[in-house]
Amino acid sequence: xxxxxxxxxxxxxxxxxxxxxxxxxxxxxxxxxxxxxxxxxxxxxxxxxxxxxxxxxxxxxxxxxxxxxxxxxxxxxxxxxxxxxxxxxxxxxxxxxxxxxxxxxxxxxxxxxxxxxxxxxxxxxxxxxxxxxxxxxxxxxxxxxxxxxxxxxxxxxxxxxxxxxxx
Numbered sequence: 001x002x003x004x005x006x007x008x009x010x011x012x013x014x015x016x017x018x019x020x021x022x023x024x025x026x027x028x029x030x031x032x033x034x035x036x037x038x039x040x041x042x043x044x045x046x047x048x049x050x051x052x053x054x055x056x057x058x059x060x061x062x063x064x065x066x067x068x069x070x071x072x073x074x075x076x077x078x079x080x081x082x083x084x085x086x087x088x089x090x091x092x093x094x095x096x097x098x099x100x101x102x103x104x105x106x107x108x109x110x111x112x113x114x115x116x117x118x119x120x121x122x123x124x125x126x127x128x129x130x131x132x133x134x135x136x137x138x139x140x141x142x143x144x145x146x147x148x149x150x151x152x153x154x155x156x157x158x159x160x161x162x163x164x165x166x167x
Contacts, residue, residue: 001059004049005078017062028067036069038109043096044075048082053096057103064104072109072133073097087112090119097129109133115140117148 001016012018028037041063043056060071073096076086086092093112101108110129114120115137123129137144146166150156158166 001056002045002051002078003055004045004047004051017059020059021062021066024063024066024068037067038070038072039063039068040072040074041100042075042077043073043093043100044084045078046076046081046084046086047078048084050078050082050084053099057099060100060104064106068106070107070109070130071097071100071104072111073100073129074111089113090116091123094123094128097123101127101129107131111135115144117151120148121152 001020003016006013006016024037024039031037041056041060043053045051060068063071073093075093075096090113091110094110094114097108097110107130109131110123111133113136114123114132115134120132120134123132134144141147143162143166146156146158146162150166156166
């Protein structure tokens with residue numbers, strides 16, 4: 001879907017959503033009807049000449065029509081960034097998730113250094129996203145969700161297996 005990487009001259013180069021739409025339709029045809037199809041997508045590219053948010057939203061509209069139920073919105077991923085550098089602060093990718101949510105009207109998952117429970121809660125409370133992904137936070141602390149609930153609410157009711165160790 002990247003015009004800076006896809007240099008094909010055939011129908012897949014002319015319509016940058018075509019391959020994705022075909023894959024989505026094929027996957028949806030064999031999935032249980034009540035199972036949501038979640039697609040991770042980069043909202044922008046950081047390489048010089050890479051695509052921006054408007055491009056990814058146009059592609060995402062076609063992917064939604066093909067059957068995507070939830071977008072997991074990230075950015076970059078193409079290797080070494082160019083002059084445009086990714087953020088390096090909590091929530092730096094949340095505005096991309098918000099743009100997808102506003103434009104497409106379906107649930108989105110936000111990413112981007114959301115391991116601080118206050119930032120994660122603000123992302124959800126502000127309706128910037130419907131879900132959050134806490135990848136590095138969960139790698140650092142497999143009990144992140146229990147600790148986050150305790151930090152936000154002041155108490156936690158852990159599973160019985162953990163009740164002796166978590167207060």
